[in-house]
Amino acid sequence: MYAAITLCVFMCLTATTHADHHQPCHAPNMTGFMSVISLKGDVKAFGAFTYDSMGKKLRFRSNESYPTNTSLGLDLLMLFDEGIFYEIDSKNQSCEKKTLQCTQHPLDIPDDATFMSTVNSGSPSIEGEGIKVSVWRGAMADMKGHYCMSVTMGCLPVYTMYFHESSSFIVSLTEVEIEIKDPDLLAVPSCCLAQPLEETPEGTVNSFLNEFM
Numbered sequence: 298m299y300a301a302i303t304l305c306v307f308m309c310l311t312a313t314t315h316a317d318h319h320q321p322c323h324a325p326n327m328t329g330f331m332s333v334i335s336l337k338g339d340v341k342a343f344g345a346f347t348y349d350s351m352g353k354k355l356r357f358r359s360n361e362s363y364p365t366n367t368s369l370g371l372d373l374l375m376l377f378d379e380g381i382f383y384e385i386d387s388k389n390q391s392c393e394k395k396t397l398q399c400t401q402h403p404l405d406i407p408d409d410a411t412f413m414s415t416v417n418s419g420s421p422s423i424e425g426e427g428i429k430v431s432v433w434r435g436a437m438a439d440m441k442g443h444y445c446m447s448v449t450m451g452c453l454p455v456y457t458m459y460f461h462e463s464s465s466f467i468v469s470l471t472e473v474e475i476e477i478k479d480p481d482l483l484a485v486p487s488c489c490l491a492q493p494l495e496e497t498p499e500g501t502v503n504s505f506l507n508e509f510m
């Protein structure tokens with residue numbers, strides 16, 4: 298993994314790209330754990346996620362059993378196709394419904410990403426001791442940064458680094474299974490159903506990534 302990160306940083310900082318005809322793949326349905334760590338070392342969030350790749354829905358709940366004083370208490374349901382998301386507080390059954398201004402997120406390679414290369418982390422020749430990933434890069438939606446994403450040959454995201462002028466962080470996915478274990482997590486919770494859509498203040502951008510910036 299570290300070799301791949303180093304390579305990723307190196308490739309992302311150099312402007313050369315391979316002339317290529319690669320098309321970004323799309324991840325399947327997934328359940329697993331996601332961690333978001335700033336490049337300064339702060340753990341921003343760690344918790345379980347559920348992703349519907351066709352329906353373009355993502356639930357992410359940060360796990361308060363792993364408290365660090367920099368982590369955010371988050372429970373997000375993002376409906377990318379509808380362009381809205383919910384911030385859920387299950388403790389007091391409250392919910393906020395907001396508009397998404399940007400749908401970029403770390404579980405899917407954006408269609409306009411550029412293929413960089415294929416790398417073997419660990420050993421390519423010893424069974425079970427290596428992982429082969431393809432590395433993609435592109436601009437963040439506001440053009441004030443870029444990302445570098447690596448996915449397995451089956452298109453499971455391993456990690457994505459976001460280098461942004463306001464903050465840089467790495468998102469990594471672990472214990473991924475290619476099914477939706479609990480579909481109820483992708484249904485809008487009852488406390489959210491009657492919620493009016495909140496107005497987005499002028500100058501605010503709502504997106505999955507902005508939750509960590």
Ligand SMILES: *[C@@H]1O[C@H](CO)[C@@H](O)[C@H](O)[C@H]1NC(C)=O
Binds near residue numbers: 350351480
């Ligand atoms: C992914 O999950 C959705 C929602 O549960 C389901 O409708 C869809 O068929 C699943 N896709 C695959 C390829 O299993």
Ligand SMILES: *[C@@H]1O[C@H](CO)[C@@H](O)[C@H](O)[C@H]1NC(C)=O
Binds near residue numbers: 358360
């Ligand atoms: C939080 O982590 C604990 C310990 O790993 C686990 O038992 C629990 O189900 C997790 N909760 C959530 C909401 O992910």
Ligand SMILES: *[C@@H]1O[C@H](CO)[C@@H](O)[C@H](O)[C@H]1NC(C)=O
Binds near residue numbers: 366
């Ligand atoms: C977080 O913890 C570190 C070390 O324990 C401490 O130096 C820092 O002030 C804490 N930050 C906050 C916001 O409490």
Ligand SMILES: *[C@@H]1O[C@H](CO)[C@@H](O)[C@H](O)[C@H]1NC(C)=O
Binds near residue numbers: 386389391
């Ligand atoms: C629910 O709790 C959160 C913080 O714990 C608070 O910000 C929010 O205002 C509360 N909502 C209601 C409706 O009490």
